[in-house]
Amino acid sequence: MSALLEVRGLRKTYGDRLVLDSVDLDVRAHDVVCLIGSSGSGKSTLLRCLDLLEDVDDGTITLGGVEISDPLVDPREVRKRVGMVFQAYNLFPHLSVLDNCTLAPRRVHGDSRAAAEERALGLLDQFGLAEHARKHPDRLSGGQQQRVALVRALCTGPDLLLLDEITAALDPELVGEVLTIVRDLAAAGTTMVLATHEMAFARDVATKVCFLHQGRILEQGPPDQLFTAPREDRTRQFLARVLPTAG
Amino acid sequence: MTDTSPGSATAAGSAAAWTPSLRELERRAVRRRLRRRSLLVASGLVVLVLLALGVAITSSPGWPNVKELFFSWEHAKAVFPDVLDGFWLNVRLFLICEVVILVLGLLVALARVARSPWLAPVRVLAVVYTDLLRGIPTLLLVLMLGFGMPALGLQGVPISGTFWAGVALVLSYSAYVAEVFRAGIDSVHPSQVASAQALGLSRPQALRFVVVPQAVRRVVPPLLNDFVSLQKDTALVSAVAVFDAVFAARDYAAYNFNYTPYVVVAAFFVVLTVPLARFTDWLQRRWLARERAGQL
Incomplete structure (x- = not known):
């Protein structure tokens, strides 16, 4: 089965600052991909690039077989197929x-x-x-x-839902009601890429977890593997910091 | 599932080693082409529209007459020194009035948002002031003060028409500017006041250090609007026989039956206002770039 979304060698800089560095990512239909990593690791920027809110500096993004990182592609056509939710809700008051x-x-x-x-x-x-x-x-x-x-x-x-730390601005007791919805959506087969700090949730719902560090996907894999037997030291250190019990 | 962790071998310091891929170079070429095309379309359209306007105007039947009456080079040259002298008065009037208006306008706005019971009379006064002064046509105010105040013959009151015309402008524009400031102050979210007060700042301090600085930035465009308007309205002082640029132009036009001086004065005003507008645009962009960097 070919991927719904294919990212190859994605690079993004803000001035001298390298934010995303040769990011490769495959998202197939009905996948739930969780991006984890400390703040500033590039999770949000990756999502913004996927929604064409940022011009990428190199690499390609392909959605349903069409390269959408092509400047000739109308971003509005892409956004008709992609939904995005932001950390700060961004509802129109x-x-x-x-x-x-x-x-x-x-x-x-x-x-x-x-x-x-x-x-x-x-x-x-x-x-x-x-x-x-x-x-x-x-x-x-x-x-x-x-x-x-x-x-x-x-x-x-x-066809694809991008969720950018949608629970980060919420009180702990309100996080659950939002995550329940995401869980339901995942169960219903919605394809999602989400940046999150909720490790328990990621472990539960994700079909694939990507650990970002300094703009790179350092490690990716099914949650069982990544959370219990991470290959990289950095991943292990990060997980030890965010879920002390898992260490 | 086959998962790879691409390029994790060189985790850091790859920025220097990076060279754009062929696809990226191609993409940059396309972006460049698109930019060039939109630039071409934009400039082409501008030239076309200007050309069409020019042709439409110069081919109208009365154009030779209008050209002689409004765009005569000889008359323009002849009147230039007088207009320049007069315009200097407009500029000085504008610069002085602007500063006073900013201060007075802000004070009136602050009076209107004040909560202290001690300031209630000031608040009422401020409301009456803005309501009344915004309602009176500026020209009438200039006439009333410019002719009326000197006529009172009061001891110690200046009798200069220029002075009172300036006062009229200040009174009228401060009322507008006060409302602009107040709108800016109201637009700052209440949580900003709350967090300032949570730090122990008094309400006046919160206004002074937190609310007003944010408000001022937001209202720069409408303020500029009022100031461009003020620059032009300094011409109203000519109504009380102050020898400004417009008065000089009218004088010349009446003697020579030619209206070119008015066009010359108009050019002076445009030359004065355009740089101000560009400067404010630049200022705004700089603030935005600094405060919204990397935000949604």
């Missing part, structure tokens, strides 16, 4: 929850208002947010807002 969710389906995908709202309400209901549909995002808790952000990304029916 001037729109209600429902309008946040129907903005892209209506304006980008050309859905009718009725169809977009029906789909959005269905998803909001599924994730326990139906009662908040008419409220504005600032009225909701962080966990609720992040769930809305997930629904917003799902409303366009993306």
Whole structure:
């Protein structure tokens, strides 16, 4: 089976700072790829590159057999197929929850208002947010807002979902409600690449875990292997720091 | 699953060894080509539109008349020294008024956001002031103060028309600028005040060190807008017989039945405002680059 997303030799610099260095990554349909690593290791930048929010400095990104890192590719066409959720929710405060969710389906995908709202309400209901549909995002808790952000990304029916540390800004007791949704999505076969600090979650849900260190994927493998028998010293040190019990 | 960990052999220090791949070189060429093409389209369109406008204007039936009446080189040369002298007054008036307006405007804005009960009268005064002064046409204010105040004949009150015209401009524009500042202050998120107060800062201190600095940056574009407007409105002082650039131009036009001086004055004002606008753009970009570096 060929990969949905193929990254080869990806390189990204900000001025003199090398942020991503020859990153190779394969994501097949229904994969859940977790990117782990300390802050500044390049997880977020990798996700932003995948969504073409950054111009890469070298290497290729191929989505469904088409090289999307080609400057001639319209990023908007790519983003119709890829959903992204940010750490800080980034909901639009001037729109209600429902309008946040129907903005892209209506304006980008050309859905009718009725169809977009029906789909959005269905998803909001599924994730326990139906009662908040008419409220504005600032009225909701962080966990609720992040769930809305997930629904917003799902409303366009993306082939690939990119999640950038979506629980990092949440209170511990709110993390669970968001991760439950991601878990459900994974079980339903949604293809996802997610940067996360939640190791237990990564071990549970991931089909593949990638450990990033100084802009490189130092080690990747199925969670069982990577968490219990990491090959690299750096991975071992990192894991010892984030999950003292696993050492 | 076949997993590889690419290039982990040379984990560090590969920056120097990197050479762009063929694909990357190709991509850069494409980006360059795209950039060149959009540049070409942009400049081509600009030239085309300007050319079309030029042709449309110069081919109109009355153009020779208009050209003689408004764009006569001889008249422009003849009036230039007088306009320059007058314009110097506009510039001085603008520079002095601008500083006073910034200070007064900010004070009025601060008065309006003040919470202390002791400042309640000031707050009421500030509201009345902005409501009233924004409502009066600036020209009327210039006329009333410029002719009215000297006519009072009060001891110790300046009788210079220029002075009172300047005061009128300051009063009118401070009201606008105060509202701009207030909008900026209101736009700073309350959590900023909270975290300043959490550090033990008093409310005035929070305003002074946290809120106002952020507010000022946000309102630079609308402030510039008001100042460009002020630069032009210094021309209103000509209404109270102050010998500024516009008065000089009107004088010349009335004697020679030619309106070229007005165009000359207009050119002076444009030359003054454009660099200011570019400077502010540059300032804004620098702030943005510094504060949003690497953020979403």
